[in-house]
Amino acid sequence: MLQQTKSKKGPFLALVLAAALLILTVVLENTLNPNTNIMLFTTLKKGAVYALVAVSMNLLNGFTGLFSLGQAGFMLLGAYTYAIFTIPVADRESVYYIYNGSAVNFSLPDLFGGADTVPGLILGVLIALILAGCVAAAVAWLIGLPVLRLKSDYLAIATLGFGEIIRAIFQWDALGPVTNGANALKNFPTFSSFNITNASGQVVLRLSTFAAFFIAAVCIAIIVLLINSSYGRAFKAIREDEIAAEAMGINLARHKRLSFCISSFFAGVGGAMFAMFANQAQARTFTTAMTYEILLIVVIGGIGSVSGSCIAAFLYVAASEWWLRFLDAETTIGAFKVPFLRNGFRMVVFSIIIMIVVLFFRRGLMGDKELFDLFRPRRKKKEASK
Amino acid sequence: MQYAVSILLSGVSLGGQYALIAIGYTMVYGILRLINFAHGDVFMVAGLIMVYLSAALPLPVAAPLMIILTVALGFLIERAAYKPLRSAPRMSVMISAIGVSYLLQNTATYVTGGLPQMYPSLPFLSENITILGTSTKWVTIVTPFLVVALVVVLTQLINHTKVGMAMRAVAKDFETSQLMGIKINSVISVTFIIGSLLAAVGSMLYFTNYSSIVPLSGTLPGLRAFVAAVFGGIGSIPGAVVGAFLIGICESIIKGSPWSIFSDAFTFALLIVILVVKPTGLFGEKATDKV
Numbered sequence: 001m002l003q004q005t006k007s008k009k010g011p012f013l014a015l016v017l018a019a020a021l022l023i024l025t026v027v028l029e030n031t032l033n034p035n036t037n038i039m040l041f042t043t044l045k046k047g048a049v050y051a052l053v054a055v056s057m058n059l060l061n062g063f064t065g066l067f068s069l070g071q072a073g074f075m076l077l078g079a080y081t082y083a084i085f086t087i088p089v090a091d092r093e094s095v096y097y098i099y100n101g102s103a104v105n106f107s108l109p110d111l112f113g114g115a116d117t118v119p120g121l122i123l124g125v126l127i128a129l130i131l132a133g134c135v136a137a138a139v140a141w142l143i144g145l146p147v148l149r150l151k152s153d154y155l156a157i158a159t160l161g162f163g164e165i166i167r168a169i170f171q172w173d174a175l176g177p178v179t180n181g182a183n184a185l186k187n188f189p190t191f192s193s194f195n196i197t198n199a200s201g202q203v204v205l206r207l208s209t210f211a212a213f214f215i216a217a218v219c220i221a222i223i224v225l226l227i228n229s230s231y232g233r234a235f236k237a238i239r240e241d242e243i244a245a246e247a248m249g250i251n252l253a254r255h256k257r258l259s260f261c262i263s264s265f266f267a268g269v270g271g272a273m274f275a276m277f278a279n280q281a282q283a284r285t286f287t288t289a290m291t292y293e294i295l296l297i298v299v300i301g302g303i304g305s306v307s308g309s310c311i312a313a314f315l316y317v318a319a320s321e322w323w324l325r326f327l328d329a330e331t332t333i334g335a336f337k338v339p340f341l342r343n344g345f346r347m348v349v350f351s352i353i354i355m356i357v358v359l360f361f362r363r364g365l366m367g368d369k370e371l372f373d374l375f376r377p378r379r380k381k382k383e384a385s386k
Numbered sequence: 387m388q389y390a391v392s393i394l395l396s397g398v399s400l401g402g403q404y405a406l407i408a409i410g411y412t413m414v415y416g417i418l419r420l421i422n423f424a425h426g427d428v429f430m431v432a433g434l435i436m437v438y439l440s441a442a443l444p445l446p447v448a449a450p451l452m453i454i455l456t457v458a459l460g461f462l463i464e465r466a467a468y469k470p471l472r473s474a475p476r477m478s479v480m481i482s483a484i485g486v487s488y489l490l491q492n493t494a495t496y497v498t499g500g501l502p503q504m505y506p507s508l509p510f511l512s513e514n515i516t517i518l519g520t521s522t523k524w525v526t527i528v529t530p531f532l533v534v535a536l537v538v539v540l541t542q543l544i545n546h547t548k549v550g551m552a553m554r555a556v557a558k559d560f561e562t563s564q565l566m567g568i569k570i571n572s573v574i575s576v577t578f579i580i581g582s583l584l585a586a587v588g589s590m591l592y593f594t595n596y597s598s599i600v601p602l603s604g605t606l607p608g609l610r611a612f613v614a615a616v617f618g619g620i621g622s623i624p625g626a627v628v629g630a631f632l633i634g635i636c637e638s639i640i641k642g643s644p645w646s647i648f649s650d651a652f653t654f655a656l657l658i659v660i661l662v663v664k665p666t667g668l669f670g671e672k673a674t675d676k677v
Contacts, residue, residue, distance in 0.1 A: 067477055146662040153421050153480060154661050157612065161654025164609075168651040288605070292484050299481050344496035351489040358485045359470055362478055 013372055014224070018217050025213050029206040039322045043314070044209050045191055046321065048216040049273045051313035054297040055220050055306050056266035061295070062304035062368070063227055064259040065239030066148070067156045069291050070140075073163030074264040075271030076286035077139055078132035080170060082272030083185035083281040084178065085128045088115055091187040096180055103177035115189045125189055129215065129272050136268025137261045139166075144260045148253070160288060170283040184282040191276050215273060219266050224306055226262065235259050239304075300357050300364050308366030315365075320350055392520040393642050394635065395527075399595065401634025402529035406588030407611035408618070408626040409540070410581030416557040416621035417577050419476060423483040424463055426608015427490035428582055432456040432589035433505060433599045434494055440506040449508075453586040460582025461575055469571065487605075494601035502600045505593040512594055525594045530631075532591070536584065537627050544623070549576055557621060606650065610637070613657045619667030628668060 025044065034041060053071060060066050085108045087095055092102040108131075109115035109124030147158045169175070171182045179185075191208040198204050226232055234255050237245035246252050275281040293316075301312030327346040331338045357364065407429055414422045435455050439448040467486045471479045511525040544550035552573045555563040564570055592607065593599060614633045618625025633653060640649040660667060 061477075067480070146658060150661055150665070152476060153419075154616075154665065156480065157421060157616070158654075158658050158661055160609070161613075161657050164654050165651040168648055172647055289488075292488060295481065295484065296488070303477075342496075343499060344492070347492035348489070348496045351485065351492045355467065355482075355485045355489055358478070358482050359467065362471075362474060 014221075018221070022210060022213055022217065025209045026207065029209045034206065039325075041209055043318045043322050045212045045277050047314035047317040048209075048212040049270055049277050050294065050297060050317055051310040052216040052219050052273065053267055053270035053294050054301065054309040054313045055223055056263045056270060057294050058298050058301075058303065058306060058309045059223055059227065059235075059266075060259055060263040061298060062309075063232065063239060064235040064256065066256060066259065067152050068159040068260070068263070069156045069288070069295065070143070070159030070162050070264075071267050071294050072286040072288065072290040073159075073166040074136040074140060074267035075274060075290070076163075076166055076170060076283060077136045078268030078271030079275035079281040079286070080179060080185065080283075081132040081135040081268070082128045083188050083275055085131060086115070086124060086188040087185065088187065095185060095187055096177065098181065098183060099176040101177070102180075109189060115193060121189055121193060125193075129269050132272035133265040133268040136271070137265040140261045140264030141257065144257050148256050148260060160291070163286070163288060163291060167283050167286060179283070182283065184280040185275075186280040188281075189276070190279050192279075212273065212277065215269070219269055220306065220310065223262075223266060227306065231255070231258065296354055296358075300354070302364030302366035302368060304368035305364070305366040305370060307371035308364055308369075311371075312365055319353075320346070324350060388518065388520055389642075391518045392522065393638050395517070395520060395522055396595075397635030397638035398631065399526040399529040399591075399634070400638055401614075401631035402533040403588050403592040403595075404607065404611045404614050404634050405533050405627040405630035406536070406584045406591070407607060408614040408630045409537070409584050409623055411608075411612050412615040412618070412620055412623060412626040413553075413577050413581055415615065417553065417574060418468070418479070420468065420479050420483065421612065422581075423480070423608075424467075424486040424490060425581065425585065426604040426606075426611070427487045427494075428456065428460055428463070428604070429585040429589050429592075429608060430599065430601065430604025431459060431490055431494060432582075432586040433593045433603070434498065434503060436590065436593070437503045437505060437599065445506070445508065449590070452590075453583060456586035456589075457579050457582045460578045460585070464575060464578040469574075491601045491605075498599075498601065500601075502598040505597040505599060507597070508590070508594055511591075523595065525591055529591050532587070533627065536587070537623060540580070540584075541623060543580075549573065553577060610650075610653050613653050616657060617660055617667055619669040622667070622669040625667055625669030 029041065032040070053075060057068075057071050060068050084102075084104055087102070087107055089105060089107050089110050092105065092107075096102045107115075107124070108128050109120045111120075112123045113120040115121050115124060143159075143162055147155060147162070150158055170179045172179075173181050175181070191211050194207040194211040195203045196205040196207060227235070234245070234250045237248065237250055238252060238255060242252060271286070278285070297312045297316045298309055300316060301308030301310070324346045327341055327349055328343050329341065331341050407425065410425050410428075411422060414420060414425070432452060436448065436452045439452050439455075442448075443451065463486055467482045468479055471482055508525075511523065511528065513524050514521055515524055515527065516522075517527070544553060552563070552568045553576070555566065555568055556570055556573050560570070596603075610633055611630060614630035615626045616629070617633065618627065618629030633656075636652065636656075637649050640646060640652055
């Protein structure tokens, strides 16, 4: 019962907030000078990508209680699928120059009239994103068959290993005509392709940040809907107690697989978005360190809180890419040279902050609460605690 | 023939170096049920400490000092990052381990400036020797013997001393051994000290062969050693050693073949197969899952 009274106003508020955010990004991007505020927009775009991936990881780790570390592997699958299907046919020769052209000789945007036209861009990118998710989910299903039988840390290390295997396969020379070996894939539609230009090539309306936010928002909304559905409750039951959940008639294997596949689907979409953000897809970037980064975002935001993961993603990206930048530059105040400040110090400070969060604020920013829980009257909290 | 000998030699020596790391993993896992992700980075830091110490001090002073510092680091990590979380869920401790690993790597990047550091060449160990027509370093020959000797000492320690008995008790049942008056914290500290000590020795052997150290050079050897520990049956020291030798030999065979890019993939595929087919590993005890 509590669940139902809880979520009456929540969805509406969330929708309003999301819409306001989306409008804000459009307004910000078109009023601020993009050249002087480059850090802001980089942070926003990368934050949106990481928010989606963090929420997808949270679905698995926080809501279903499956500790998986394969996120970077699924992102890699998504990024490559997206890139392979959207590089314009005309550019394939130059991208795959080492392998004398690509083995895949069509491109989704081209099928709808090319990436320069509106339907070509939107339909092509959309279908490629969904395909990216589907490939990741299909592979997740395959991997899940053996791996999901494992428990906690064994599952973690097996999925971690899976990420490494995927990375090795994609860098394999024999697959070069498809994956371009260890070289980067590029020239596919990126977020900047969504900027509307006039005939003379001048940008009229900047929509690149909006595009990133929009895709991430839609995906996160789908995940939230899933979490609030009966499937979501089954996931939470599995997290709390597997045996009790099974006794209540929840098919453990099926629900675990479902959660794993859906999480991988969105990790795949997130990977495709990461490729759009970085303007290239290269297997080398999707390392274990990336998985750790996303895991730390989930932990900072609070395991089991979607809004926490989103906020933490933006904070994390902003802190690591932008706010702490000054720590990397050697600074002198008057004649006094500030000690320690030099290249790399930013990441040291950053990891110390993370350790403090992990050790002393174990519940993270939000615990397992959502943003809207904080604004609810206190009376209800007391009732709930009775 | 000559090729086979050189592959086998490098495999055995690599396996020995992994064994020294794997013992640290397997002991900590046996007692705390924690995959100590930071262990591979402790191994890397040991290498870096040696680089900096040997630049300032003569080698006979630097080497023992390096081992002492590494042991202190392992002890400190346990006290600072794992002890406060003793009653927390296992996942939090593991996340803390990942955090420590992240911190060590970033600190190493800061200190070295991101440049690869050259490991000093040690007298005797770095010298060349020719066996059956294959030229190799002395360290290749010394490693397996040293590993076996250390393992014998370690098993004696675990089977015949009071601390060893306490360790076995804690590994068997955490709570009960606490009730029996065993000071768990000191037992766990000893475990970390032994693990770091072996990692320090292992780093000396490993980096004599692969002399360039970057902040990430601890990660993969660490993961491979962990796979070795799982392969041999986690919690079992002889198992970890056998597993490490097998993994080392397999890796060196694959590295010598045209499939070299798949050497890590193979290691992890092996891990997944073992976990699915025989989760207790070669020598592991039958796990009793407490409900």
